[in-house]
Amino acid sequence: MNNDKKRSLEFVRGLFRNYYEAMGNKIYQPSKFENREFGYMPFHQKIMIRHLRFRNLDELLKVLKREAPMHVYRSAAIYHLPTAPMEEKGWLGAELIFDIDADHLELPCKKEHDFNYCNSCFEILKPDEEICMNCNSGEITEVEWVCGKCITAARDELLKLLSFLEGDFGLNPDNMTITFSGNRGYHVAVHEDKILRLNREARQEIAEYITASHLDIKAYGLSENLRPLHDLPDYIDPGWKGRIAKSTYQILARINSGDEETINKLKETLPEENIQNLGELLYEWSEKPQWSLLNLKTHSRGGKRINQLSVLVSLALQISRSQIDTVVTTDIHRLLRLANTLNGKTGLLAGVIKYDSIEDIEPFEQFLVLPKTPEVKVKVVNAPEFQLGGRRYGPYSREVVKLPANIAAYLICKETAILAS
Amino acid sequence: MTYSDPYFIERLMMEFPFLQQMREYIGSFGIRLEDFAEPGMERLVEKAVSRVEQALVHGVRASYGTGAKPSEEEILSYPLSIALVAMLEDSYATRRFATVEAERYSRLFEKIDPGNVRDVLYFVAREVLRMDVKLSNPPYEFRIHFTDYLRYSVKLNEPRFKLVNRIMDRGYVPLRRPEMLTIIKNALEEYIEERLRSIGRIPTPDFLKPHVERLRNALETRRWRETEQARSKIPLESWPPCMQALRQRLLAGEHVSHFGNFTLAAYLINIGWETEQILQLYAQRGDFDERIARYQIEHIAGKRGGGTRYTTPSCRTIQTHGLCIEEGRLCGGIKNPLQYRRKPGGKEKR
Numbered sequence: 001m002n003n004d005k006k007r008s009l010e011f012v013r014g015l016f017r018n019y020y021e022a023m024g025n026k027i028y029q030p031s032k033f034e035n036r037e038f039g040y041m042p043f044h045q046k047i048m049i050r051h052l053r054f055r056n057l058d059e060l061l062k063v064l065k066r067e068a069p070m071h072v073y074r075s076a077a078i079y080h081l082p083t084a085p086m087e088e089k090g091w092l093g094a095e096l097i098f099d100i101d102a103d104h105l106e107l108p109c110k111k112e113h114d115f116n117y118c119n120s121c122f123e124i125l126k127p128d129e130e131i132c133m134n135c136n137s138g139e140i141t142e143v144e145w146v147c148g149k150c151i152t153a154a155r156d157e158l159l160k161l162l163s164f165l166e167g168d169f170g171l172n173p174d175n176m177t178i179t180f181s182g183n184r185g186y187h188v189a190v191h192e193d194k195i196l197r198l199n200r201e202a203r204q205e206i207a208e209y210i211t212a213s214h215l216d217i218k219a220y221g222l223s224e225n226l227r228p229l230h231d232l233p234d235y236i237d238p239g240w241k242g243r244i245a246k247s248t249y250q251i252l253a254r255i256n257s258g259d260e261e262t263i264n265k266l267k268e269t270l271p272e273e274n275i276q277n278l279g280e281l282l283y284e285w286s287e288k289p290q291w292s293l294l295n296l297k298t299h300s301r302g303g304k305r306i307n308q309l310s311v312l313v314s315l316a317l318q319i320s321r322s323q324i325d326t327v328v329t330t331d332i333h334r335l336l337r338l339a340n341t342l343n344g345k346t347g348l349l350a351g352v353i354k355y356d357s358i359e360d361i362e363p364f365e366q367f368l369v370l371p372k373t374p375e376v377k378v379k380v381v382n383a384p385e386f387q388l389g390g391r392r393y394g395p396y397s398r399e400v401v402k403l404p405a406n407i408a409a410y411l412i413c414k415e416t417a418i419l420a421s
Numbered sequence: 422m423t424y425s426d427p428y429f430i431e432r433l434m435m436e437f438p439f440l441q442q443m444r445e446y447i448g449s450f451g452i453r454l455e456d457f458a459e460p461g462m463e464r465l466v467e468k469a470v471s472r473v474e475q476a477l478v479h480g481v482r483a484s485y486g487t488g489a490k491p492s493e494e495e496i497l498s499y500p501l502s503i504a505l506v507a508m509l510e511d512s513y514a515t516r517r518f519a520t521v522e523a524e525r526y527s528r529l530f531e532k533i534d535p536g537n538v539r540d541v542l543y544f545v546a547r548e549v550l551r552m553d554v555k556l557s558n559p560p561y562e563f564r565i566h567f568t569d570y571l572r573y574s575v576k577l578n579e580p581r582f583k584l585v586n587r588i589m590d591r592g593y594v595p596l597r598r599p600e601m602l603t604i605i606k607n608a609l610e611e612y613i614e615e616r617l618r619s620i621g622r623i624p625t626p627d628f629l630k631p632h633v634e635r636l637r638n639a640l641e642t643r644r645w646r647e648t649e650q651a652r653s654k655i656p657l658e659s660w661p662p663c664m665q666a667l668r669q670r671l672l673a674g675e676h677v678s679h680f681g682n683f684t685l686a687a688y689l690i691n692i693g694w695e696t697e698q699i700l701q702l703y704a705q706r707g708d709f710d711e712r713i714a715r716y717q718i719e720h721i722a723g724k725r726g727g728g729t730r731y732t733t734p735s736c737r738t739i740q741t742h743g744l745c746i747e748e749g750r751l752c753g754g755i756k757n758p759l760q761y762r763r764k765p766g767g768k769e770k771r
Binding site: 169171195202208209212238239 | 553566567568571572574575580581583584585586587588589590591592593735737741
């Protein structure tokens with residue numbers, strides 16, 4: 001690591017330390033504190049220090065003030081011996097955790113704002129380019145950007161997830177901790193007693209439920225030979241049964257109102273005249289789903305025989321599932337970011353969000369907690385226009401700019417800026 | 422008659438001894454082990470021994486043909502059967518006996534007067550198995566909490582038991598009667614096994630020693646046959662597609678994740694490869710370090726660390742890590758790569 005970069009990180013670390021010294025007591029305190037494993041990632045060193053145990057928040061705070069780490073983690077699990085090697089820890093249970101990350105949502109904006117740059121000549125490269133065309137260097141930094149669209153998309157997935165947890169799983173929001181990840185997503189940790197002992201396989205089933213994977217539409221009576229109407233999904237049904245009915249209605253409504261995204265998606269498989277007709281079924285569907293009206297065999301664009309019903313239902317599943325990271329949910333030994341600590345990829349707070357304020361939350365304003373002062377000069381390699389703390393910045397391209405400390409920290413953490421000498 | 426009717430419960434207890442604490446149960450008959458040494462008890466002893474032997478040798482098939490109400494003789498010999506399993510001090514024997522018993526009970530449930538089945542299942546689920554369960558209206562007579570449901574349903578193969586194919590309503594999964602019976606059977610298996618373990622050690626009295634010896638032999642035979650089956654090496658062309666692909670990538674020097682390496686090694690160990698053979702395969706890797714590799718393989722094989730041999734990860738886990746080939750379409754609905762069998766004489770499994 002060169003000296004400028006070191007100096008820049010040290011600057012950010014100083015801001016982190018000041019924050020923990022002033023605000024440390026706001027750090028989230030998971031239950032059974034002394035049975036948790038903790039870990040942190042220092043600045044300047046890409047090695048996780050883990051298998052730590054603290055008897056109370058004060059002990060942890062002491063370390064945070066001393067080390068001012070880049071990232072702080074805690075186990076979702078509770079252990080008999082948190083400091084022992086994994087096999088000897090004595091697993092006693094684990095919260096049910098969920099991770100929603102905009103990066104996994106395959107959003108079109110990703111292509112627009114992510115970039116790579118060459119470490120030696122600072123040439124800006126496309127995200128898939130791994131060798132600099134300018135100087136042939138293979139030393140590349142990848143920068144993943146986050147925009148308002150990313151955060152909104154992640155929040156939509158979060159809202160869907162919460163509707164599953166509350167409606168389908170009957171979990172009490174009082175027993176959930178919802179947090180902004182501090183970067184581009186959200187975390188949910190459920191600490192209801194009943195779910196702590198769920199094993200890996202059970203968690204896998206839960207993850208598959210939420211992502212609708214291996215959902216068999218025949219189990220809901222929707223095959224070519226439809227079950228009798230009273231046994232088919234209706235709006236008032238609980239679980240996926242009701243969700244399938246409601247989302248299918250939603251699709252019909254979108255077609256009816258000429259929603260291009262939906263229509264284009266359906267055009268990939270269904271002939272145009274079918275789509276037109278579907279829009280007109282909306283009225284028939286207003287009281288109760290009329291599944292038989294959708295049950296039509298047709299030919300796809302590629303000439304394959306398909307059933308219109310199954311095309312619509314699989315789109316319905318796509319819109320109503322929540323795209324959680326299933327690997328996280330099924331890992332019963334996972335470390336997750338400790339809520340209300342700073343995320344070293346942005347300098348933003350991974351802050352706790354109240355259940356009833358999710359829709360109003362503006363993470364890029366609310367969780368910009370580092371101070372504005374001092375203003376510092378930074379060399380910015382590249383940055384698309386972005387909004388932080390309610391103000392617009394950029395776009396920047398290989399220029400020196402004077403910025404408030406928290407904005408400079410954001411760009412340094414993103415590895416697209418260093419302090420100017 | 423409802424589940425709270427004392428007469429009803431008492432009768433239930435007689436037919437289902439596992440519904441009580443085992444020691445209490447044995448005690449409740451006023452029978453001590455020595456009583457079985459008395460002349461005239463040979464028939465009961467033989468009954469008890471053969472019940473265990475049948476379970477060890479034939480597994481759940483041993484429970485076929487039962488199902489009618491147990492005879493007096495069966496009831497009286499029962500405590501001895503349980504004591505004999507405890508004397509074997511073998512977890513394999515315990516598990517096998519529990520499986521057979523759970524199967525037998527679920528057959529008995531089916532024979533109960535139809536008007537009472539719902540109440541019996543409810544009683545067993547709630548009072549014995551401690552499930553969070555509610556009665557509801559047909560066709561879904563039961564609603565059980567998803568945590569209880571998942572505990573037992575994850576072992577079931579059929580897609581209709583997957584949570585994603587069930588209705589979930591505020592934490593509860595509605596179940597039809599036969600589905601509830603399946604869940605209860607699985608739960609009973611675990612419950613009985615736990616109960617058997619809780620008896621602890623029982624020293625073998627002299628008069629029973631030959632019988633215990635006979636059971637041990639049955640157990641050994643069974644185990645020997647099972648390991649023989651596993652040891653018979655599986656030729657490469659009969660490996661499941663995921664394992665073939667992992668091997669191919671390894672040999673081609675392509676990147677294989679840590680999990681991929683673990684999976685392949687665990688598979689090879691479980692189909693009977695020796696450490697040396699596996700090492701040879703891994704020696705193809707650019708970053709091969711014999712010392713580390715040997716340690717890891719021996720660890721997976723249970724020769725180091727905690728001493729438990731790792732089984733091959735399930736198809737599901739392999740799928741989660743993106744190593745499954747064609748979502749298992751080539752494998753005929755197996756749950757673990759070890760279950761993969763190429764059709765005899767066939768070329769490719771379709």
